[in-house]
Amino acid sequence: MPPRLLILAVAAFAIGVDGFVVAPILPELSRELGVSVAAAGQLITVFTLVYAIAAPVLTSLTGKADRKRLLVLTLLVFTAGNALSAVAPSYPVMMASRVIAALGAALYLPNASGAAVVLSPPERSGRALALVMGGLSAAGLIGVPFGTVVAQAVGPRGVFWMIVLLGLLASAGVAVFLPSVHLPGALSLRERLAMAARPNIAGLLVVTAVTLLGAYMVMAYVAPLLRETAGIAGRGLTLVMLVSGVAGMIGTAVAGRAIDAYGGRRVFAVAVGAAAVGTPLVLFAHNPVLTGVLIFAMGVASAGMVPAQQMRLMAAAPEAGTLLLSLNSSALYLGMSAGGGLGGALLATLGVTALPWCAAAVYLVALLVTLLPRRRAAALPAGRSGAMRT
Structure with missing residues (x-):
């Protein structure tokens, strides 16, 4: 398994955990933020909607960028959003942190998938895509239960610190292992x-x-x-x-x-x-x-x-x-x-x-x-x- 593809999957794993793990810790978050569980649930809605809207728009605006630099930048933005989530003193600040994290995630996944295809031989492009998206799948199936255990041990903010650590490791890995990548088709x-x-x-x-x-x-x-x-x-x-x-x-x-x-x-x-x-x-x-x-x-x-x-x-x-x-x-x-x-x-x-x-x-x-x-x-x-x- 090429290290450069594995590190792309690790970052996808971190993004997946961030998108999925809020649901099981909603009661704890609502108590810490002083809002209802329903209001805390809007943190999930905001993340998914910002992601859905931002992904095609941001990808269009960055079509000619070097993917290595872009991926490092998006991971740092994503990590910064989660660091803010970990220390957010109020519900509005927490909501803003979810928007920042979603913007980084929205630009990372499609570009990581495209880079994986370009960096792989045509006959192995399916395996490259499956590996990167496997990181996202593993987040929902492994990362979420593990994150729940972390929340029970050190509180819900500990989950965000865990994601920060994963994001920093992934951004460093991309900077070290990924070559310069330019994707075709600047429409x-x-x-x-x-x-x-x-x-x-x-x-x-x-x-x-x-x-x-x-x-x-x-x-x-x-x-x-x-x-x-x-x-x-x-x-x-x-x-x-x-x-x-x-x-x-x-x-x-x-x-x-x-x-x-x-x-x-x-x-x-x-x-x-x-x-x-x-x-x-x-x-x-x-x-x-x-x-x-x-x-x-x-x-x-x-x-x-x-x-x-x-x-x-x-x-x-x-x-x-x-x-x-x-x-x-x-x-x-x-x-x-x-x-x-x-x-x-x-x-x-x-x-x-x-x-x-x-x-x-x-x-x-x-x-x-x-x-x-x-x-x-x-x-x-x-x-x-x-x-x-x-």
């Missing part, structure tokens, strides 16, 4: 917006958002779901999340090779199909062992969703790869935000056991759209499209 803003409006591109972005909506409809409420269905709570929940994290890392390695061999479309279809079938089965496991086995299998199978979609976008318009990756990141975060909100509404009205069925229905929609006969764009741009599978 104007009008050309970039026109690119995003292409039916094939817009369709892929919608599928990304819908898929993450289904995933986070369940993941945001996995604690009450597993407590209800299998009696898993406390340390048992942490153990199950660790099992899921290990499965995700194994699945990421498998998915990268599969994308290079079979293309993003096939891998995505298999991954989302497995999620559609496996998610409702959690309701019938009824004990921790079977639940753990099922979650492990689903973690391996579904790890290819995000990198497969990234590869499909890169193949659809290679000359605008970084822009499309930034739009895909926006779609990811919009889907996660919508999934958490919709999941909360369903939890309040239908109960926790309805979530897996609703998520499965969302996955099936994404699968059916993916399997529809494809119409080729009228004029696909020249570039590396011939070397990439869609």
Whole structure:
């Protein structure tokens, strides 16, 4: 595993922890800041929305920049935002710190993904994307439980200090290990917006958002779901999340090779199909062992969703790869935000056991759209499209 790609994944891990770990420490944060839990929850909303809006805009404004310098700068901005979160004396200052952290994160992930592809041979580009995004996946599955333990030991602000440490290590690693990288395709803003409006591109972005909506409809409420269905709570929940994290890392390695061999479309279809079938089965496991086995299998199978979609976008318009990756990141975060909100509404009205069925229905929609006969764009741009599978 090349050190330069590994360090990109470590930084993605730090950003993922920052985006996901606030949810389980909301009660503690609300008490420290003197606001309601609902108000504290807006810290998550602000982070995801700023990320979603800023990613394509900032990527457009920095299209010609050297990616090494840009990545170091974005990581320092991200780290500064978390340092402010760690010492924020009031709710408004905490809100401002979340905006700063989101701005750094929004510019990092699409550029790191683009750099990973450029720094890898064409036949290994799927594995490179899977590795970087595997860091983000591992954050939700390993970093969040670990961050929760840190919060219980030293308080919620300790989680932000942990992220600061990761951010500093990652920025130093990028400065040392990453060579100078210039990505192709410095398009104007009008050309970039026109690119995003292409039916094939817009369709892929919608599928990304819908898929993450289904995933986070369940993941945001996995604690009450597993407590209800299998009696898993406390340390048992942490153990199950660790099992899921290990499965995700194994699945990421498998998915990268599969994308290079079979293309993003096939891998995505298999991954989302497995999620559609496996998610409702959690309701019938009824004990921790079977639940753990099922979650492990689903973690391996579904790890290819995000990198497969990234590869499909890169193949659809290679000359605008970084822009499309930034739009895909926006779609990811919009889907996660919508999934958490919709999941909360369903939890309040239908109960926790309805979530897996609703998520499965969302996955099936994404699968059916993916399997529809494809119409080729009228004029696909020249570039590396011939070397990439869609």
